[in-house]
Amino acid sequence: MRLLGKLGLAAAACLLGAQIAAADTTVKWLHIEVNPVQVKLWEEVARAYEASHPGVKVEMQFLENEAYKAKLPTILQSKDRPNIIYSWAGGVLKTQIEAGVLDDITDQVKGYSDSLTPAALAAFTSNGRVYGLPTALSQVGFLCNKELMAKAKVDPAGIKSWDDLLAAVKTLKAAGVTPIVVGGADKWPLHFYWTHLAVRIGGKPAFDAALKGENGGFAGETFQKSGELFKQLVDLQPFQNGFLGFKNPQAVGYFGDGKAAMTLAISTVYHLQRALAADKTGLSEDKICWFDFPVVAGGKGAPTDTLGGITGWLITKGSPKEAVDFLKYFVSKDVQTRLAAGNFIIPVVQGADAGLNNSFMKLIAANLAKSNYHQNFYDQSLGPSVGRVVNDVAAEIAGGSMSPQDAAKAIEAAWKQGN
């Protein structure tokens, strides 16, 4: 009976809550975050906002990453769409803007937007109009296992060029260590190689030219060369056995278990590997090393150029003004500092990086600050249809079923079909 009583009370409370909410504004916020610690922090932020803004209710909704991408077009065109949605910027954002499903929030964030890292804000700006706010930056680079590197007598600090990397792979193999682990079943972890090589070989000019269809577009020299160099690596068989069957979380866990010397990963993996390792503790921070993606001899890209993500939030068409207000609160110096202190993000609000208390995160923040060309992941920036072809061909080169030339041609063909 006591249980029944409690249930009744709970039901009554729900009803009461629903009645209050019905009279107020609800901001629906759709996210894809799987890290429970970070979601809990967000939840706290939302409740704090509600407390200081009576009459506004912030409701969190969740969808898994792939499901989210698949359902987004339908969600955005429904009348009951969420007000704040997750975004990787890039080609998908461009399509959403063209389809008119997003709110232009330029005027609402005027003045405030000056506090954000310009490059991050630019990713959510189109034709001078702002459609969303960035929330985090990341960098792709090599994470390494100090013990295994030492076992094979490879100095991670000495890996500066592509040839150094190839040599390191050979040395590691000779020492009986699996050089690199990668989640090949998800394909996108493999595209980091191809894309980052392109960033090193051609730099920003090559990418911009390809977008305009100049120099042979994505079938041009830069992109063929990045496939060829990637093939050089693949031919050394650097990856763990069965890498095409590994999903990314599995691969990250494999690295956390200390079974491979290196992994080319997003900077967030530095912490994520601990949660995904078999023993849930993974590699402690003193056992991990990091080095930037090696440079390519004769490449036009600067060594400081970075590949990584720019993620943030968009406001959908017809949302209440409270949605933007909450978002500004969420991407404020105070909240960003808290998220940074938890090692969740490299913040985008200027000054919030003071919250970073971890030397690795500080290093990545410094790298991003130095970078004059931060390339968003190709699979995001080229939009879903072409981006996924990039992932496909990277996996095919790695699996040996496609030549670098055909790979570059396939991307160019997809680019022409998609436009």
Place this chain on the structure above:
Amino acid sequence: MGVAGETAPQALRGPSWDGRFTVLILFLPPALLLFTLFVVLPIGEAAWYSAFNWNGFGKPTNWIGFDNYRFVLETRAFWLALRNNGLIIAVSLAIQLPLALTLALMLAERFRGAVALRMLFFMPYILAEIATGLIFSFVYDGDYGLVASIWRTFGAEPLHLLASTDTAMLAVLIVIVWKYFGFHMMLFIAALQGLDKSLIEAARIDGATRSQALRHVVIPLLYPTIRLSVFFAIVGSLQLFDLVMPLTRGGPADSSNTMVSFLYNNGISRMRVGYGSAIGVILFVICVTFAFTYKRWFMRDE
């Protein structure tokens, strides 16, 4: 057939046209409405979308006629998916159904434990496809799975069946046979138990051996069920999707895609709704053509 059988048609014959007309007025509109809403419209919509280069946002505007079909047919992965569907059909017909029939012949008789064995073989079919896929992705795992431990006892290198273009489809096929043979076995058992036993007894009295009775009496009597089983097996093979996704997602390098996983990977994940619709229409045409031809040729009397 007695008195009732003869009076019923006469009663219908009475107000013949009027009666039928009332029935038509009463029952046709709802059926027609439902059929139009849930069958004709979606198919028509898919056909319409397949003529556009469209990503699912707003209204389709970029009319490209039959180009999507051309793009589909030019894609190597599409032909691979088609070949894989063919392989699944072949394996279903050549391995799965004979296996199911053999087991059914053994288990249709009443003996101790027959029911338990039947349930055991039927179990994989009860399991959800997605769960089956997940379970087998662990079984096949080259480092921790069952296959890995068997392999290790022989001292061989870890083998990742799902990670190689040579073995991924084979691994998927094994799961398909494992999962669906129980269903067909149950169909056959039901049919066997419904058979007129006196025909078999008569054959035996006439001197037919067990295998002769089986070949010339039992199997022919099972033909209607076998034809139905074949129909289910082929249509099911053409639609296979939810086993492939958790196992391989069609990879590596599209080597284990089926038509439907190919549709999903391209139409939904890549937001190429027009292209995906074209694949859907092609699959629809294949299925309908098959279903009608099969009905016409093999299931005429049923």
